[in-house]
Amino acid sequence: MKIEKFKFNETGLNRFFGPLEAKIMTALWNGSEMSIKDVQHVLEKEKAVNFNTVMTVMNRLVEKGVLQKRLKGRTSMYQPILSKEEFIDAQSKELTHELIDEFGSLAVTHMLDALEEVDDSLLSMLESKVKQLKKDE
Template sequence: MPLNMRFRFSPTKDGLVKVLGPLETDIMQIIWQDERSTVKKVHRKLSQQREIAYTTVMTTMSRLAEKGVLRRHREGLAYVYTPAITESDFVTMVVQQVLDGLLDDYSTTAIDYMIDYLARRNPKELRRIQQTIQARIAA
């Protein structure tokens, strides 16, 4: 599922804001929840939380469509937007791209850090990975 998506990774941000901007994340959350929407409907929902221009929402949704995260088609006078990728598949794609980049350039450092991190924060997951590695070696 290749997307035309280029993003900046901001590790200090929370959730999807790490890779999408705050407005893009809010829009995608609405679209993933509703499964199809118009700029007008998304703008109405966002306006309940903050003051935002209709044209800002329209431009952001158009850019998300250009990036391949949203699909759009015309129905009458309005565009209807649907997700081009599920939230779960999007998260998987982002994680794979980030890890591919780290492992391509800094394999030893990245792996050592992941092991140390899991030993400190999630020993159960570290044991699961150990079992998976042992099973792959045995196969």
């Protein structure tokens, strides 16, 4: 699944989703399979959200391939297709490939420059990955 619009000026899940979509995804990732009413109840703790609005957004997330929907009796139940970690991994991988495809070595150079600002554990993990890639050649 590829999210078509990545928003550089946003943070967190709002880079991939609209504000309500992000709240719905967070509710579903923090819980289990939920109905529209269940999600609306979680969101109402912050502020009132119309049932029909929640239903429309959740069905849009199904169309985008982020949620799956099944019937339990007469109630539609929703759950994320991927865990939050799997989703972030897939999106960051897709974004990285797109940057390298479009900008090539310039994107790689900037990624390497950014390593000056990361902690040592991330740098060690990267070094291990590079060593593994060289072994596989």
